[in-house]
Amino acid sequence: MMDKVAVVGDVLMDLIIFMDKLHITSGSYSVNDYYFLPGGSSANYATALARLGIITFFIGKIGGDEFGRRLVDEFKKDGVNLDYAVIDAESKSSLALILIDKRMKRASLTYWKTYSSLKLEELDLSFLDQVKMLSISGYSFISNPMRSVTIQLIKLAKKSGKKIFLDPCPCLPRHGLNLLKKTLKYIDIITPNRNELVMLTNTKNLRASLIQLQRAGPKLVVAKLGSKGCIVNDEGKIMVVPPFDVKVVETGGAGDAFCAGLTMGLLRGLSSFEAATVANAMGALATTKVGSRTALPSLKELRDFLEARKNILGIENILAKLG
Numbered sequence: 001m002m003d004k005v006a007v008v009g010d011v012l013m014d015l016i017i018f019m020d021k022l023h024i025t026s027g028s029y030s031v032n033d034y035y036f037l038p039g040g041s042s043a044n045y046a047t048a049l050a051r052l053g054i055i056t057f058f059i060g061k062i063g064g065d066e067f068g069r070r071l072v073d074e075f076k077k078d079g080v081n082l083d084y085a086v087i088d089a090e091s092k093s094s095l096a097l098i099l100i101d102k103r104m105k106r107a108s109l110t111y112w113k114t115y116s117s118l119k120l121e122e123l124d125l126s127f128l129d130q131v132k133m134l135s136i137s138g139y140s141f142i143s144n145p146m147r148s149v150t151i152q153l154i155k156l157a158k159k160s161g162k163k164i165f166l167d168p169c170p171c172l173p174r175h176g177l178n179l180l181k182k183t184l185k186y187i188d189i190i191t192p193n194r195n196e197l198v199m200l201t202n203t204k205n206l207r208a209s210l211i212q213l214q215r216a217g218p219k220l221v222v223a224k225l226g227s228k229g230c231i232v233n234d235e236g237k238i239m240v241v242p243p244f245d246v247k248v249v250e251t252g253g254a255g256d257a258f259c260a261g262l263t264m265g266l267l268r269g270l271s272s273f274e275a276a277t278v279a280n281a282m283g284a285l286a287t288t289k290v291g292s293r294t295a296l297p298s299l300k301e302l303r304d305f306l307e308a309r310k311n312i313l314g315i316e317n318i319l320a321k322l323g
Contacts (some may be wrong), residue, residue, distance in 0.1 A: 003267040004055040006084075006127050008153055009042025009137035010115045011060050012094035013067040014292060016252070022101045037291040038074045039096060040115070041169065042137040044253045044292045048260030048282065050079040052299045054267065057127050059153075061086040061118040063093030074293075084127045086118060104251060112139070116146040123149070125156065134162050135263065138169030138196075141180050151183060158186045165189045166218075167259045168196040184217035189266070191259050193224040206231065210238060222262060222276055224255055229280050234272040241276040244284040244309065253292025258283035261302075265318075274318050281305055 018033045038047075042060060049056045058080050062068045064087055071093060075082055094116075097109040128134070134157040140150040154164055166187045168180070181200065184190070190213065192200060200216075201209040206223070210233040214221045221233040229243035261282030265275025282297070285305060289295035297305065303322060310316050 002055060004057070004131040005046075005049055005133045005135055005263065005267075006057045006059055006131045006157075007042050007046040007049070007135045007137075008059045008140055008150060009040070010094065010112060010139040011038075011040040011043035011058070011062055011071055012096050012110070012112070012115065013037070013071065014039035014096050014098055014252070016098045016100065016250075016290065018100050020102055022099055022105055022107050024099075035290055037294065038071050039253070039292045040094070041139055041167065041256050042135075043071070043075070044256035044296070045135065045137070045167070045260050045263075046080050047075070047078045047293050048257050048286075048296045049263060051296050052260060052264045052302065054264055055081065057081045057083065057131065058085050059123065059127065061088055061091070061115050061122070063087075063091040063114045064089035065092055067093035067095065078293075084124055086122045088114065088117075091117070098252065100250065104248075106252075112142060116140075116143045118149055119145045120149045120152055125153075128153075128157055128160055128162065132163060132267065133165055133263065135165040135167070135259075137167055138180065139171065142169075142171055147179065151179070154183060154186050163188045165259070165263060166191070167255070168192045168200065170195065181216070184213075187218045189220045189222070189262075190218040191222045191224060191255075191262065193226070193255060197223050207238060211236075220272055222272075222279070224258055224283070226251075226254075230258070230276050232272050232276050239273050239276075241273060241280060243280050244305075246284045246288055248287045250290045251287050253296070254283045254286045256292065257286035257296055260296075268322060270318060270321055274314060274321070277314060277318060278302070278306075278322075 016035045019031045046058045091114045094114045095111045099107045201212045203209045214233045232239045258279045261279035265278040
């Protein structure tokens with residue numbers, strides 16, 4: 001079977017607004033700039049995988065409005081397979097309003113009603129026969145019926161021997177965190193950021209939380225640490241993976257790109273440390289332009305980035321394995 005991944009979760013349009021301060025009350029405010037761009041954690045991840053040459057199926061619901069048509073067009077342009085996606089002609093597309101200030105602090109308001117309304121009976125489940133991995137975003141646990149669909153897909157995929165990849169999300173304390181904890185026994189790979197790691201384990205000690213989360217089910221735990229790189233717990237072996245230094249323009253979608261790099265590396269036979277190095281490179285590249293997908297690289301662009309840094313220990317071996 002070729003490397004194929006099914007990605008379940010959110011897809012939406014992002015309205016990104018740059019402003020001086022986030023402290024807003026009632027009144028009128030001027031903004032410095034704005035962008036309308038495709039987004040959604042799962043959709044960004046699927047796009048990043050497709051650009052890296054991984055056959056990727058997006059499993060989710062898209063509205064039939066103007067935004068939805070653009071989201072579909074963007075997926076098709078990047079080579080994401082939509083054969084198993086649901087296009088709802090009667091629904092508005094999901095939308096996020098993202099506010100970013102001069103300090104790169106972010107706040108967001110999200111309409112996720114459409115993507116979270118996905119029902120199991122709307123899906124053709126034969127996609128599970130075609131893939132090696134099922135990838136889930138934490139945003140899929142926000143509300144029912146999507147939450148229930150996600151759990152059922154995880155169990156079906158696990159029963160048929162697929163790898164399960166889970167990237168949590170910041171909203172989990174308010175939406176389904178306890179349920180997610182119960183699902184960890186089905187998960188093979190999990191990629192929390194530092195805050196999500198604390199939420200899932202109730203401990204602030206990084207090493208202890210990595211060990212605790214790994215014992216809950218996932219064989220591979222990779223904690224995203226932003227500009228500090230990441231730390232890996234591979235079945236008890238803990239490794240710190242250093243970051244790549246780039247000029248950061250905007251950080252949206254960096255975690256999604258990170259996850260795509262990790263996934264691609266693991267599918268291509270890299271060790272967990274090597275795959276995490278590729279993940280750090282992808283996350284760094286994603287921050288060099290405005291928008292969650294704008295700077296997502298092709299495989300050649302990723303290779304060029306790594307080639308320019310092949311003096312770093314292990315990079316030449318990674319390049320050889322990527323082909």
